[in-house]
Amino acid sequence: MISRRAALTAAGAGLVALGTGAVLATRDKPEPAGPASTDNAGRTVWRNWSGIQYCYPQQRLAPTSEGEIAQALKSAPGPVRVVGAGHSFTALATTAGTMMSLDQMAGIIGWDGDQAIVRAGTRLGDLGPALAAKGRAMANLPDINKQSLGGALGTGTHGTGKALKAIHGDVTALTLVTPRGEVIACSADQEPEVFNAARVSLGALGVISQATLRTTANRRLHRHVWVEPIEQTFAEAEARWDKHRNFEFYAFPFTDMTANITHDETDLAATIGGHSEDDSVLELMRIMRNLLGFSTPLRKAAAKALISTSRPEDVVDEGWKLLSTDRPIRFNEMEFHLPAENQLAALKAVIAAIERERPDIFFPIEARRIAGDDAWLSPFQGAGRGSIAVHCYYKDEFAFLYDLIQPILLQHGGRPHWGKLHNLQGAQLAALYPNWKDFLAVRQRLDPEGRMLNPYLKGLFNV
């Protein structure tokens, strides 16, 4: 978010001023205890990216064709869960039965005009250069590009941009292999109910083998990153979402400052190097927490001084190279999508709650905007929404997300990101989605025996 050099320069000055306690403050907590690498039956553990979800699948499969997927769905030990890159924070992919990966089913397999037909195991990071080779690009990208296409669709994965939809919003057709072994091609005209249910379906309806994606011309984007006082961001955020192709900001608790990022199309030549990295700033925020967590006013003063010395950053490159970056520091995360008009009020309440009750939190809170779509379980179903994402260092306790943050986001009309932490189930979710029952009816029709249902999904769907 903020250039490493600028942050380190500022940090050097800041830490010298803060004295010798800084050395102690750089010490990190020990690794959290993890699961055994194998279980009693000798099965190898699977863990998600952040490490909090794990399971010991009886069988792991990597099919190479729809026929192989269909065979496994019918006969492999259940529950059958398909996994992408394992980047979801919730227990969506866990199973004691069969874990299926589509890593062997990747790549672009055809074109329908400017729409790319993409196998669902394709990683977003591989899709960028493959589309660019044809002068095309995905309209938008999430913060990282490690996800598989199937996984991104599975949870409603999105980037930021008021006029830009989540990834599933650009899907015009897809092929679903159902637990009974049927292969269903669906779109708005063909099997529309399956299409409405399957575009965001948590891997609960079967396995998506391929999807047809709208693409855009592969344009260069200009990224501008700058830091400012939070009052200014609150005053101008709405206008920035209107004005810029992509706008998002990160609010740093205990600083009253934000880092702001815009991306806009440009004909300027690509710049060399200088791509953003967020690890240095996060590391500094962690040190501030360790050093000054006992005094919010002191911490605010120090962190504010440190952040505000970072210089603006300007980078130009093709969009697929800029929109996603790396996240080298692991975290757990909750993200809710709120009616746009409630987003800033909810964010203020979240920051106030963290500053009041959780001095250990140092990750910034991310605010984005996403255009609406009509997939039944899309958090953006019906209208565009504003998202608020609260991150928590992977070594820190994260139960506060449920107890302190989730109630605020719910009060403001939020729907949870399916791949990120929340503890809503059954009736609570049904109240948030007008087509919840329609989705459950399609699920029941396609998977009457519940072959795809692990305990987590059973809780969500109340079955």
Ligand SMILES: Cc1cc2nc3c(=O)[nH]c(=O)nc-3n(C[C@H](O)[C@H](O)[C@H](O)COP(=O)(O)OP(=O)(O)OC[C@H]3O[C@@H](n4cnc5c(N)ncnc54)[C@H](O)[C@@H]3O)c2cc1C
């Ligand atoms: C560091 C980090 C950054 C992130 N940034 C963003 C972001 O900017 N925006 C955002 O919206 N989210 C973000 N996420 C969340 C992430 O995009 C989602 O959790 C996404 O689902 C992960 O994709 P995956 O390939 O890892 O899928 P997994 O987590 O492996 O699976 C997700 C779901 O999709 C299902 N699934 C996978 N493949 C298929 C298939 N072929 N057919 C049917 N179902 C399938 C699985 O069964 C599961 O239910 C981030 C996560 C991390 C860890």
